[in-house]
Amino acid sequence: MKKFGYQQANTDHTLFSKHRAGVEVTRSKHSLFLSQKKYVMDLLADTGMLDCKPADTPIVENHKLGVYVDQVPTYKERYQRLVGRLIYLSLTRPDIAYVVSVASQFMHSPSEDYIAAVMCILSYLKSAPRRDLLFKKNGHLDLKGYTDADYAGNITNRRSTLGYFTFVGGNLVTWHSKKQNVVPRSFAKSEYRGIAQGVCEILWLRWLLAEIGFRLDGATKFYCDNQSAFEIANNPVQHDQTKHVEVD
Structure with a gap:
């Protein structure tokens, strides 16, 4: 653990x-x-x-x-x-x-x-x-997050479950597990929606840290284990092919 x-x-x-x-x-x-x-x-x-x-x-x-x-x-x-x-x-x-x-x-x-x-x-x-x-001093306030999702894991309605957790200064501060509201047609779309939820959490944490006087200058690292979802999120050219998830 x-x-x-x-x-x-x-x-x-x-x-x-x-x-x-x-x-x-x-x-x-x-x-x-x-x-x-x-x-x-x-x-x-x-x-x-x-x-x-x-x-x-x-x-x-x-x-x-x-x-x-x-x-x-x-x-x-x-x-x-x-x-x-x-x-x-x-x-x-x-x-x-x-x-x-x-x-x-x-x-x-x-x-x-x-x-x-x-x-x-x-x-x-x-x-x-x-x-x-455990919360301890690690000499930094780096913010990073991890996300994952299953694919059509719910046997009743075939919705996927997403999960993410975030670290601030090397300490676990937030975690979340929730069934998605829609039924994805592919593993990549399920993971992509998980990325979207995790990014919202990251943005909220950056805002919160800035409000209490700890403004983060660098980019935040966010990890996902699905290459297709990563490429969709990282390449604006592909967004035209994913208008059905444009809200994310």
Whole structure:
């Protein structure tokens, strides 16, 4: 989890530790750690999952969650309450951001399959109740971002899910996972829309940093792993061939 900026707090050099709205803030000489371990343990206790078998991942690979005509409904209020608490937990846990976004898509009509997916998240939290989000001084305020998207991953309506995260000064500051509003006809278009969303986040962060007195002079690096989407975004000549995504 180090690629997300996770690290266990070194309490030998801790100056202070405070709780704010369920978030534990621990500060050492050169670092700041955010954790919600107590919140996780309370959540596991309230749901009776303290003694559950830990899971290695928060969701099974290539899951088939969707809307089916023969699905067995479950207690709606309970499901909404659990997902709501997980949404709050994802404030410091980007490792569950994607699966929580998937679970939140079925709030209106949950089934037993969806509640089983939520229980899988809780089992994963049991395996790692504490994941400290690390912020440290790296001697710079460079801004960079990364984006990715699947292609037609939703089995119900074949929409894609995009995700991006950004770093300021080498520290993870924002992350996002969301199902796209349209159905792309190619992998490149799905990735291109992901780039557009990530660039909006980058522009907002540049504006925010300038507002608080840290104006960035150089260009911001933004990474995408799809060459076709990169060429579309980087070559204005090709924009005439992509008027259907001109809004991006």
